[in-house]
Amino acid sequence: MFSSDGIITRVEADNETTDEYGVNHQIRACARGRSLRQRTYAPDRLKTPMKRVGKRGEGKFVPISWDEAASTVASELQRIASEYSNKSILKLYGTGAYYGFSSSNCFNRILNLNGGFLNIYGNYSWAQQNEAAAATGFGSTSGSILLSLKDSDLFIGLGYNPSEMRQSGSGEGYDFLQAIKANDALEIIMIDPRYTDSMAGKEDNWFPIRPGTDAALAEGIAYEMISSGWVDSNSKNFLDKFCVGYDKDSLIKLKAEFQASGDPKKLAYVPYINPDDNYKDYILGEGTFSTKGPRTPSWAAKVCGISETNIKKIASKIMNARAPFIITGAGVNRHANGEQAMRSCYMLSFLTGKVGQPGVSNGALPSQGSLSNSGMSGLSNPVKESISFFTFPDAIERGHEMTARKDGIRGTADLDTPLGADLKAIFALNSNALINQHSDSNGIAKILEDDTKCEFIVVCDCWMTPSAKFADILLPDTSWLESNDLVNDSYASGIMGYLVAMKAAIDPLWECKSMYDMCALIADKMGKLGEYTEGKDEAGWLAELYEKTRTNSNNANAIPPLPSTYEEAQKQGVFRAFDGKATVALESYINGAGKVNTPSGKIEIFSLQMAQKGAEWEFNDEVKGDYISSIPMYQATWEGYEDDETSEDYPFQLMGYHTKGRTHSSYHNVPWLREAVEDAVWMNPGDAYKKGFTQGSKVLIWSKRGTIELPVRVTPRVAPGVLALGQGAWYTPDPSGRVGPSGHIIDIGGCINTLTRYQPSPFAKGNPQHTNRVQIASA
Template sequence: MERRSFLKASAALSCAATITGCKTSSDEPNKVPEVPPVEETHTWSACLVNCGSNCPVKVFSSDGVITRVEADNETTDEYGDNHQIRACARGRSLRQRTYAPDRLKTPMRRVGKRGEGKFVPISWDEAASTIASELQRIANEYGNKSILKLYGTGAYYGFSSSNCFNRVLNLNGGFLNIYGNYSWAQQNEAAAATGFGSTSGSNLLALQDSDLFIGLGYNPSEMRQSGSGEGYDYLQAIKNNPELEVIMIDPRYTDSMTGKEDTWYPIRPGTDAALAEGIAYEMISSGWVDTHSKSFLDKYCVGYDRQSLANLKAEFEQSGDEQKLAYVPYINPDENYQDYILGQGKFVNEGARTPEWAAKICGVSESNIKNLASKIMNARAPFIITGAGVNRHANGEQAMRSCYMLSFLTGKVGQPGVSNGALPSQGSLSNSGMSGLSNPVKESISFFTFPDAIERGHEMTARKDGIRGTEDLDTPLGADLKAIFAINSNALVNQHSDSNGISKILEDDTKCELIVSCDCWMTPSAKFADILLPDTSWLESNDLVNDSYASGIMGYLVAMKAAIDPLWECKSMYDMCALIADKMGKGGEYTEGKDEAGWLAELYEKTRTNANNANAQPPLPATYEEAQEQGVFRAFNGTPVVALDSYINGGNPVNTPSGKIELFSLKMAQKGAEWEFDDTIKGDYISGLPMYQATWEGYDDEDTSEDYPYQLVGYHTKGRTHSSYHNVPWLREAVEDAVWMNPMDAGKEGLTQGTKVQVWSKRGTIELPVRVTPRVAPGVLALGQGAWYQPDPTGRMGPSGHVVDIGGCINTLTRYQPSPFAKGNPQHTNRVQIAKA
């Protein structure tokens, strides 16, 4: 029920309960007048936010106005083939988000300083003409590598996606590519270097065969809330296996725990690798590995001991294969995992990675580390998962790889109930999308390094900056960024590290000369646009979407039907890009003779005939219009998936230079030798071995620990997905934005529950309440990421020497420092101070 309707009903009921007053027009003064029934229609839409699930929602409307939104309540809701795909609080608040006061209503042009948020309305004709002429000017003057479509995931459309802008930009001669993402940049590279995909772990159905579950930074109950999400699969899996022992390791006591775990081990942020190495020491030094898993390591892995690397080097030297021969200089048998962990051979001066050594770093006691090792060694089928939070640190690549090692040391990967340390694999149905056309530009930069590309893109290289697609390591990119298209992206300012720093770069419009933002709301990033384009919301859109990338084991499709016409002057991305293409003289090439309805009909037919969708229930009907009436099509795959089954049990090599799981990564060793790093930055190096890297602003960084005694870690809240939904007041009421602090630390600082505090780093200051709770480890502050950056309009300065961010955006505090290998974001590595405001 709508809150307004509830209040009306409450008033009516209280009126009926009185003896006098509340007169009606009838002769019966105490009779509540009948409310005439409201005729409603309903259509199906979806919440396409970047949580990993595109939950279907049922949208009710009357007379062109959305009246309410409900979650999927079809089917008998039995887990498996028929369970409901219930949207969380975010999806259920879509009416409020659609009618939000900050909706962008018309195209606009900037009139003030960049970032001030001062705009004037313009026509669609002027907007399209300006963008088309500026695109052509910039391409002619600076080259197409000076144009970037920024990474953004504010909306996972199916058809009317950011591919529309890809088409426009490619019809203009192309644009600079990006690789990686804010969520998984380092884990993707770490997993690939080891020999698998970062989401290719055993699926959660496989937990039925497990007796031990260990989650390192794994929190599906808050990350994946969908009724067809990983969080629901996880709850079902542990409920259906009451003998399963669940151990969670995290700086914060998350909602994935709350009594569902057997043990919680608080750990200091960024020290997961040290914990893993302490466990590995127990497994190796005790002789357990030699007895139980050495034959597995010899057969399926390389790099465990000196002999395996010596054998690999000899094999490559004798192969005659140029690609293999190229790796030979980087294969050093002395750099093997066993010697590193035991502190022998080449590593004798560094010392053994004992539980005692690890405990001093990670904060998990020596006895608990030994207990963890014992449980892993004694488990019949240990299922270990390393969550993505572990990868968003300054040492994220090696932290992930160090944690992956534990699964392989068991020698049981490939068996029922065992995983490889990666995130679980997912089920999915497939939808066809419109092509973005071919991009003539071959070079790409890391998604995270666009500020560098603005400042010094002309000199960026593969050797220094991880540029891909150049002729060699030292060929420069050759162009600075002069145009940015931020499509459903709040990563321009809000989600990027050092929001104050990037704001300063963007304010200077002599550097990046054109910023176009396409969005539905006036986000902090949209305020930095030169041209603002108002997008239609999901409830105003016809579309065909699948279940996205982390929807768990249930796959589904949603045939969306617009509940209302586009509000104000908003246009779909397809239509707005058609206008721009037409102004460029490329209209026919863009549309290929089809309007939006024509494209949807064509793409639906491709989707309907896709063999991957053959098991959808109900079967996909003949036309898109019929599919829209049905709305939701689902398919549950009830077969356990075991990680690396095709390799361990099927004999298919993995995608590494050796064709085996690489405990010593040849690609990382090569890049560590060939790339250029900054010796003044602690932890800026690449090793072929997975190893704990002490980094700048890490737990053991003495340079910052005195002035900034607390480690700050971000987390995902249930009230936002990244920064999406921050502007919905209902969700701000339901999910508190406060910095979490352990009671021992709060007592030391003289802070009590709800006190308004300032938290600051070298980069900025934020102001918000403190939540005093034992659910966060001592010495650690935790803050939900995604709050909207809002420098105090009065210009009030904080202890950092910057204007205080009263919005409480964590990226006001985070450091811009690309990681060594993936050139990804280290946004959980922060040293901060806190005091009463």
């Protein structure tokens, strides 16, 4: 970073070290990082605190002083807690910025000093896969590290696209590239509705699949492995020893074991263990599943769009592979059937019986490297209840009646104890999820426009995002380039862990303040300044937390060792460590070191937690696919490929994907990136020809929820019958008020969530934003 006279002049990528992969190589900025100067000086930077003067969502504000802003936030916080409940206050999570010591813990502190706030669980990226993986017996990002690909002979990626999502020199995309370059014998199969940059000639085969049908493909492969006798000959002993639920006998034994245990926790699961609900019978169409029929490759081909011949070829390659490495990408989990789609794909690894061996993974996303940084405590939250991150619109409309049984509320006394409070205040901190990243942007906008429902919305951000326009009070944050901080490499940077001792390139612009300083003002107005600061200013906290980070045993491998003071660390800036161990998923469990974290202590093909919740929770029979099965099972859902109710009026499946030009919705306001990565809907040439579209044609796309307008990109890189649109474009209802075929004002920003449905998933209560049926026509 270079500046002159307080102005940033240019941004350069990391050019330190010898740049030898695996020896603390260069981090190298991605396209987004290289655009930070443009982002910092963007015309829509928030420059001063503001308050709303028009209707919510109109974006009409007037500047106010920091004193007025802090006073208003403090008094409204205290009023809402007193008049309603602390459970009526929500801090919405977001991904607009990952900071170090402060982050949103500054706001946690003032909210907790005010008596607490309603908690959330889950996230837009991994909600369903986190729950699915945990129910199976591992973490959703606990797959084998990509370095272990050196021992593999077959790689299968289902919806796996690191090269576009994590593209920096320390990112997972770079690790993936280096791993496959180091193994010439590796055969690579990619399964995705879209031909991604993670392929680009690196794959041996690309199989375009219909969105939301990954589980059907997995079941067709499983049928080949089981019906041929291969599983009985090669992996049955593994399944019997390390898993439960593959066949009827394993569940009979489990039920008897739990009945004889005397353990109240185990006894509670006994009524839900049904040996007839086993995976083998389901796949073969036997026993209680005889009416469903066998999940043959022929059946699967009709659903997923990959031919019967190719499904059999994939199955054959898995069975003949010495060390198959299978990864299920997070895109698979963001569907209406995401929980069981992920579990169905995980089964491919376990059916081989080779999990735990060198070069083999468990189907989960690969493990990452990381260094730890100490953070400021958010203090203790007296409120114990939590809602899914995705259900905050319900909490506004009917929070008082939401329960665990119907809505997945956690922390209540029992399944039927209501939350007991409607949501009256939202703090959206660097979070464009309030409008832009949530399903059904038009629907949530309508809810938020009514300020008699949610009475107070605070947005803290650097830019006038679509969500910022719905604030009552706007607080202008400092950008990364105006911040002193200590940050780590976040959760998905790749194998190399690193810490960055950030030094502000410029002073805070205009009247912007760091979160720490703005929250100190609010705490002062609440009469809680001393408890908030604990006698330290921002520099004092940085020094203390740096010292804790420096002495943290998790950072013992930092090369070079961290200097004795934060100021010295700032002079060097970056500290990196590459762990070259080829860690293998579930290796310690398979080799006899303990149990996995499930009720049975084994990998659960039959999930006891899912069986229990599937029986105890309430679901909507009118919503196709709204149920929880105990075993991995393909679920035909609303607006899925097989949804006859919507297929005639909305013949195309629409899927979202991550582009190189944004991190979710962040960086959308950078013109450089809009030039580099076109915001257009991808369409197969055959479909475009039938519609009469040519390259760049302006089109309207609509669903039951809304209409968007944007160009079309005609390309064979997307499956027939499928439209693909990069997520994160900013929601922009046409100022002229033009109404589209859906009956809503046309979104000229092209935000995919103008079209997506708000329908929490059955188990995780997560987001199904890749499941959409739409129509398309010339604008």
